[in-house]
Amino acid sequence: MSTTPRVVIIGAGIVGANLADELTVRGWHDVTVVDQGPLPLTGGSSSHAPGLVFQTNASKTMTEFARYTVEKLRGLDVDGAWCFNQVGGLEVATTPERLTDLYRKRGWATSWGVQAEVVGPEECVRLHPLIDADRVLGGLHVPTDGLAKASRAVVALARRAQARGARFLGSTRVIGVEQAGGRVTGVRTPEGVLPADVVVTCAGFWGRAVGAMVGMEVPLLPLAHQFAWTGQVPDLVGRNDELTEASLPILRHQDQDLYYRERGDTLGIGSYAHRPMPVDLRDLAPDDDVRESSMPSMLPFTEEDFAPVWEQSQLLLPSLRSTKVDIGFNGVFSFTPDGGPLIGESADVRGFWIAEAVWVTHSAGVGRAVAQLLVEGRSEIDLHGCDVHRFEEVQLAPEYVSETSQQNFVEIYDVLHPLQPRTSPRGLRVSPFHARQESLGAVFLEAGGWERPHWYEANAGLVEQLPAEWTPPAREPWAGRFSSPIAAAEAWRTRTAVALYDMTPLKRLEVSGPGALGLLQRLTTGRLDKSVGSVTYTLALDEAGGIRSDLTVARLGEHLFQVGANGNLDHDLLRRAAPADGSVVVRDTTGGTCCIGLWGPRARDLVQRLTSDDFSNEGLKYFRAKRARIGGVPVTAMRLSYVGELGWELYTDADTGQRLWDVLWSAGQDLGVVAAGRAAFNSLRLEKGYRAWGSDMTTEHDPYEAGLGFAVRTQDQGHVGSEAIAGLGADTVTRRLSCLTVDDGHSVVLGSEPVFLDGRPAGYVTSAAFGHTIGRPIAYAWLPASAGVGTAVEIEYFGRRIPATVSAEPLVDPEMARIRG
The missing domain is CATH 3.30.9.10 (D-Amino Acid Oxidase, subunit A, domain 2)
Incomplete structure (x- = not known):
């Protein structure tokens, strides 16, 4: 007798059929696929899809999905007729x-x-x-690209799944999803209820309507x-x-x-x-x-x-x-707001999953990934760019979904720069400093609905003052889009004086209650049972040891923690993992708070003018936090820096944020204070070797490969993923995230370019920028572990090979003297 869960898949198109096939081959045989249309031609998108499978995509994940679709469909036929040509x-x-x-x-x-x-x-x-x-x-x-005959592939996949025990029900309309105690229990049809422990909607453009049956907003149009x-x-x-x-x-x-x-x-x-x-x-x-x-x-x-x-x-x-x-x-x-598929489980109704906005090109890959999530608990392919919970609340509004999805339709074949922002809607989310930023001529790009300054035109005059060694070379036109030499001036002032960075868009989560420490210790790799005021850089892993996120956890009270997170996926993770007994409360505090990164060698001179609190090295040590007042504004000051300079992240409530900006700005004029943007920030963080989750590392990488083994506690592990990484270390890795400097001193790549070792493809670039402090372009890339410091490589950029060298990291201040000063 089977003990596997009862699964109902809503939608018998190419995605639903692939999922049924992938589940049954993994031993889950109690699978029912239901569709409102007749079988096998149900009348959905799969029934008329032209079936073009172009594999190449800027996204590694989407390319992997398509590659698997090609591989799988090539092996299928229906009575001798091809499913993939x-x-x-x-x-x-x-x-x-x-x-x-x-x-x-x-x-x-x-x-x-x-x-x-x-x-x-x-x-x-x-x-x-x-x-x-x-x-x-x-x-x-x-x-290896080609034509998928979707309607025929559905028949082949259904036959295989049925041979393993699955059943397909056509002309059966879903009119509701049954639930009890926060879990799905079945799917209601006019003929009765189909019992289910797991429901997966693969309903295509009907997905929004099916999601609404459990109160889930599915952002597709x-x-x-x-x-x-x-x-x-x-x-x-x-x-x-x-x-x-x-x-x-x-x-x-x-x-x-x-x-x-x-x-x-x-x-x-x-x-x-x-x-x-x-x-x-x-x-x-x-x-x-x-x-x-x-x-x-x-x-x-x-x-x-x-x-x-x-x-x-x-x-x-x-x-x-x-x-x-x-x-x-x-x-x-x-279509969706960012063009990606929608994969994931409802945040409120356990067992209700979606796999929507998936075209034939990626259908088999998505089917495999969802089956792995259900059966094994994780996908072998990183899914953060496909997770339905990647969107912020404001991005789920029907008006936002409609406008941005239509914009994606218009731009689907356009040549787009990696930094190219939306033109509309804009101004959805602004920090309390926005008016001041506008007055300084901020050039805003957009991410997650936030307006984010990339540089400030008010600093244009500083470009003429740059020392020769700080003057950046001219950029070629494509790489130079959405960039400015002003970023060099802002980086220069950060390294030599002091700068204000708006860090407000970074997700902040408050985790509180008597169970908060236990929850965070279980989910992360760092030792968090430290004194109040401690700040810890740590990782969240999945069960296989892949990096789900990197987090900065500040202990602000015995049962109160502030978590600096990467986005809404981290909020979803903490909410799901929180115990049902109410001993932990997880709140997103981002919208009600704000943050200024105050960094540079003159940062202490500036802040000490405005407070009676002790901001000396002894008064607030590196990776410590305390509450204080600056210019009368209550703040939580954290002694950390992602640009590698002395300073603090200063948090306050949104209503006092503009006041905090003003007092710092006014008091720092004679110290050379500037407002600095994300362009300078990205350059400075790469010079220090600070990783960006989602770009530099994902669930496909373990901490030691990513150079983050220091964030893993080696005693009393017991955290998610600890068994998987037991016995691993820097000496066991076969690949490594490596720092490259570009030999010619001026070629700046963009990311995702291939890297060649001994003339053969060996890896790819994750992040890149011009290193203003060192006067050379920087690129981080995944390479074989054998490519040690000094190894010569080549980066292919728009068809030409650019020589580069594996370099020791960090490139700036390896002794950490500046940041600990």
């Missing part, structure tokens, strides 16, 4: 900017282990003879996307038989927001070039009459939106001039 993928460039970007994409592919090459116009035409060679400058060819089939294309006649269907590479013409795929002697054309078309689910047709040419997810074709697209298609593919559009439709797909 590996015809390859070709992305063409018709502008110099796009061609340059294709070299960047080739770098991503190399970083993540996907074979890819940038080819010239002649090779583009050899690969895809319909292309007009005079229209293209080159292309990115990925031989259904949008219509145009797709059309041509009539017979003469140059395709005779190329394919009915079984093969396609032999040319799938093709993307991203300069015009278009893609193409073969089907026999016709061509399918998909377009993102039209206006966003949000879909109201109430307007969709019923599911009781689903056919290949007619289903709820296929809306009427709007010919006026397609007319410009048809003209552009005929320019790139002249063969289309001898045919016409045969049929078309506007297909419904899910």
